[in-house]
Amino acid sequence: MSVDNRGPVSFDLIEQNTDSHARAGVLHTPHGDVPTPVFCPVGTQATVKTLSPRDLEELGPRQILSNTYHLYLRPGAELIARMGGLHQFMRWNRAILTDSGGFQVFSLKALRKLDDDGVTFRSHIDGSEHRFTPEKVVEIQELLGSDIAMVLDECAEPHDYAYNVEATRRTHLWAERCLKAHTRPDQAMFGIVQGGIFPDLRAESARILMEMDFPGYAIGGLSVGESKRDMHRILDVLAPLLPQSKPRYLMGVGSPEDLVEGVWRGVDMFDCVLPTRLARNGTVLTPQGRLNLRNAANTEDPRPIVEGCGCYTCQNFTRAYLRHLLITKEILGLHLNTIHNIHFMLQMMRDIRQAILEHRFAAYREAFWADYRVVDERVRAENKAAYKQHRLAAGR
Amino acid sequence: MSVDNRGPVSFDLIEQNTDSHARAGVLHTPHGDVPTPVFCPVGTQATVKTLSPRDLEELGPRQILSNTYHLYLRPGAELIARMGGLHQFMRWNRAILTDSGGFQVFSLKALRKLDDDGVTFRSHIDGSEHRFTPEKVVEIQELLGSDIAMVLDECAEPHDYAYNVEATRRTHLWAERCLKAHTRPDQAMFGIVQGGIFPDLRAESARILMEMDFPGYAIGGLSVGESKRDMHRILDVLAPLLPQSKPRYLMGVGSPEDLVEGVWRGVDMFDCVLPTRLARNGTVLTPQGRLNLRNAANTEDPRPIVEGCGCYTCQNFTRAYLRHLLITKEILGLHLNTIHNIHFMLQMMRDIRQAILEHRFAAYREAFWADYRVVDERVRAENKAAYKQHRLAAGR
Numbered sequence: 001m002s003v004d005n006r007g008p009v010s011f012d013l014i015e016q017n018t019d020s021h022a023r024a025g026v027l028h029t030p031h032g033d034v035p036t037p038v039f040c041p042v043g044t045q046a047t048v049k050t051l052s053p054r055d056l057e058e059l060g061p062r063q064i065l066s067n068t069y070h071l072y073l074r075p076g077a078e079l080i081a082r083m084g085g086l087h088q089f090m091r092w093n094r095a096i097l098t099d100s101g102g103f104q105v106f107s108l109k110a111l112r113k114l115d116d117d118g119v120t121f122r123s124h125i126d127g128s129e130h131r132f133t134p135e136k137v138v139e140i141q142e143l144l145g146s147d148i149a150m151v152l153d154e155c156a157e158p159h160d161y162a163y164n165v166e167a168t169r170r171t172h173l174w175a176e177r178c179l180k181a182h183t184r185p186d187q188a189m190f191g192i193v194q195g196g197i198f199p200d201l202r203a204e205s206a207r208i209l210m211e212m213d214f215p216g217y218a219i220g221g222l223s224v225g226e227s228k229r230d231m232h233r234i235l236d237v238l239a240p241l242l243p244q245s246k247p248r249y250l251m252g253v254g255s256p257e258d259l260v261e262g263v264w265r266g267v268d269m270f271d272c273v274l275p276t277r278l279a280r281n282g283t284v285l286t287p288q289g290r291l292n293l294r295n296a297a298n299t300e301d302p303r304p305i306v307e308g309c310g311c312y313t314c315q316n317f318t319r320a321y322l323r324h325l326l327i328t329k330e331i332l333g334l335h336l337n338t339i340h341n342i343h344f345m346l347q348m349m350r351d352i353r354q355a356i357l358e359h360r361f362a363a364y365r366e367a368f369w370a371d372y373r374v375v376d377e378r379v380r381a382e383n384k385a386a387y388k389q390h391r392l393a394a395g396r
Numbered sequence: 397m398s399v400d401n402r403g404p405v406s407f408d409l410i411e412q413n414t415d416s417h418a419r420a421g422v423l424h425t426p427h428g429d430v431p432t433p434v435f436c437p438v439g440t441q442a443t444v445k446t447l448s449p450r451d452l453e454e455l456g457p458r459q460i461l462s463n464t465y466h467l468y469l470r471p472g473a474e475l476i477a478r479m480g481g482l483h484q485f486m487r488w489n490r491a492i493l494t495d496s497g498g499f500q501v502f503s504l505k506a507l508r509k510l511d512d513d514g515v516t517f518r519s520h521i522d523g524s525e526h527r528f529t530p531e532k533v534v535e536i537q538e539l540l541g542s543d544i545a546m547v548l549d550e551c552a553e554p555h556d557y558a559y560n561v562e563a564t565r566r567t568h569l570w571a572e573r574c575l576k577a578h579t580r581p582d583q584a585m586f587g588i589v590q591g592g593i594f595p596d597l598r599a600e601s602a603r604i605l606m607e608m609d610f611p612g613y614a615i616g617g618l619s620v621g622e623s624k625r626d627m628h629r630i631l632d633v634l635a636p637l638l639p640q641s642k643p644r645y646l647m648g649v650g651s652p653e654d655l656v657e658g659v660w661r662g663v664d665m666f667d668c669v670l671p672t673r674l675a676r677n678g679t680v681l682t683p684q685g686r687l688n689l690r691n692a693a694n695t696e697d698p699r700p701i702v703e704g705c706g707c708y709t710c711q712n713f714t715r716a717y718l719r720h721l722l723i724t725k726e727i728l729g730l731h732l733n734t735i736h737n738i739h740f741m742l743q744m745m746r747d748i749r750q751a752i753l754e755h756r757f758a759a760y761r762e763a764f765w766a767d768y769r770v771v772d773e774r775v776r777a778e779n780k781a782a783y784k785q786h787r788l789a790a791g792r
Contacts, residue, residue, distance in 0.1 A: 045720075049727060070724075074720065074724055075723070083714065083716055089717055302479060312448070320479055324471040324485075325443060328441045330441055331731070332445070332446065335727070
């Protein structure tokens with residue numbers, strides 16, 4: 001399964017802060033090194049929405065995430081394999097992480113049927129029936145050829161204890177089967193800790209998975225409806241339990257504030273559609289919080305989104321122009337906003353890493369919170385739920 | 397009105413072929429020289445759809461067209477003037493040509509009311525009432541600050557003789573008033589020949605406008621429903637009449653075949669939304685004709701759109717990937733197709749110019765027609781009419 005005794009993907013811890021669980025390291029992958037902590041932009045359907053590979057290269061992410069569920073349905077994993085694999089297909093030569101597809105399938109609620117062996121579901125595109133088993137999602141991810149594959153897991157409703165007992169049991173069974181099925185020597189497979197908002201289930205899940213000795217551990221089932229307080233509580237539980245020498249990946253998270261708080265609690269890897277999705281919605285990120293470019297206040301504003309920002313968008317365009325592009329539904333607006341938001345997240349992570357290395361992350365965190373205004377948590381949850389329905393219906 | 401006795405925009409004829417009316421020249425503008433014949437991509441709403449200025453710079457057009465009607469409605473010409481003018485607003489430092497807005501207004505049929513003084517119309521966006529007069533469209537274009545402005549003209553139904561008599565009379569009146577109203581010293585204003593498919597009206601229109609001594613002459617009212625044969629007949633009439641020393645601009649044209657046939661008949665400038673619109677529809681241009689990337693035949697095709705094509709798209713991506721992007725409605729697909737189609741048109745014009753300079757344009761034309769398969773003319777006319785309705789409704 002591995003090309004040397006460290007495996008195809010390995011992790012070097014470079015700095016462990018003592019005033020928090022924050023860490024800096026390097027993830028070595030078959031497609032280059034990834035300094036951590038790292039934020040991975042999401043390229044759901046073999047493209048980070050609105051960006052070409054050369055736009056991405058300029059922005060400089062070292063790793064992106066693609067979605068197995070979506071690529072399995074369209075264009076199909078076999079086709080991608082025949083075209084030389086996902087890297088070649090989408091012309092991206094840095095690291096790629098794929099999820100297992102489980103999260104999307106479990107989001108299909110009415111369209112899926114679950115048993116211990118796997119999950120049968122209907123495509124959100126054409127209603128056709130499909131089945132994912134642990135072996136199947138390993139096979140698909142091996143066909144895609146990502147650098148890091150994920151085990152099939154069950155993401156349960158986070159507040160339902162009985163359901164989480166059942167879901168973690170199944171998740172551990174499946175993790176074992178995924179490990180057994182995995183053969184590709186140039187791909188690593190990470191385990192996923194589940195257990196909802198329940199510290200005892202989370203600790204047990206971490207313990208069981210650690211016995212299987214994965215090269216990295218993801219924390220799943222967070223940012224799925226629980227409060228920020230609960231999310232932080234679970235991260236606080238896991239930080240001292242997970243092995244220091246392995247990367248920790250908080251799946252599907254997050255916002256700028258989630259990055260700061262996740263890193264503080266020992267997380268090394270993040271992925272989230274937030275910056276790209278917000279961008280297409282006309283919302284851009286600033287050190288003071290989110291800015292909706294559609295607002296009339298921007299109509300004649302000659303300033304860039306963020307003064308001094310080094311991205312192509314801020315170096316060239318006014319808020320007035322960006323607003324005009326949004327109002328007239330011009331694709332260029334979505335593209336320029338996406339460039340800014342991805343740059344913002346990546347630059348933030350570069351700054352965080354530097355702060356960790358220089359033992360001043362606590363000060364960074366304090367300065368961040370002094371400036372950054374968070375969107376009301378309830379408003380955000382509502383938006384997210386509404387968008388999710390819309391997105392599944394539209395196949396995005 | 398002019399900065400020297402040649403005016404802000406001047407034309408040098410470099411080569412006049414003797415076996416056709418084909419010419420090569422250079423148009424000098426306040427924003428750089430434009431080798432002719434030239435194809436101008438269209439940036440209707442202050443952006444060439446899906447492309448950033450740096451994408452455009454790489455593709456290398458020396459001049460683009462923007463639409464006065466659309467910019468007048470959104471974001472407004474005064475706003476653009478306050479933001480430093482259209483070049484600065486959209487960050488495009490090469491030449492810009494603006495139309496007068498007349499063509500769009502006359503397309504609004506049910507929404508407009510015409511008299512000798514001007515035209516009153518309702519916005520296709522919100523139904524609000526507006527009025528264009530010759531003086532008004534000059535003022536708007538001066539606020540935009542394009543390098544070349546166009547007079548207000550009336551584009552009549554091309555087969556209606558009586559209507560064209562009336563429309564040319566009004567067009568000439570308005571041309572005179574536009575010239576009188578024009579004050580901006582760093583902007584040229586071109587006249588527009590009208591007269592439908594009627595040689596006598598066209599000749600008369602050319603004669604009257606030439607007396608006004610414009611620095612360039614456009615041919616309007618073609619490619620609006622008449623046959624290709626009629627279009628060519630009118631170009632054949634005008635070729636020997638229009639002054640050799642002034643640029644000739646065939647408005648709203650055209651396809652690759654229109655470029656070849658237009659240049660053959662002495663046209664120096666073209667603009668058309670065709671390459672960008674086709675691209676967003678999934679249709680790309682090749683030396684053999686149009687290719688619909690959505691076709692199932694492309695599902696697993698590892699070839700680029702055109703072997704040996706120098707554009708970013710063909711240098712990097714397979715037809716299979718481009719089809720996947722279209723099927724999954726990914727914006728990147730529209731962007732990559734647009735890059736290819738604009739490159740195709742610009743490269744074609746560079747090749748045509750070289751052929752003219754080397755006295756082998758007749759051979760180029762023959763070779764072009766040996767390879768290129770034209771879409772059925774009726775099918776194309778129907779598609780165009782259908783799309784136009786849709787576009788006006790959607791404000792694009």
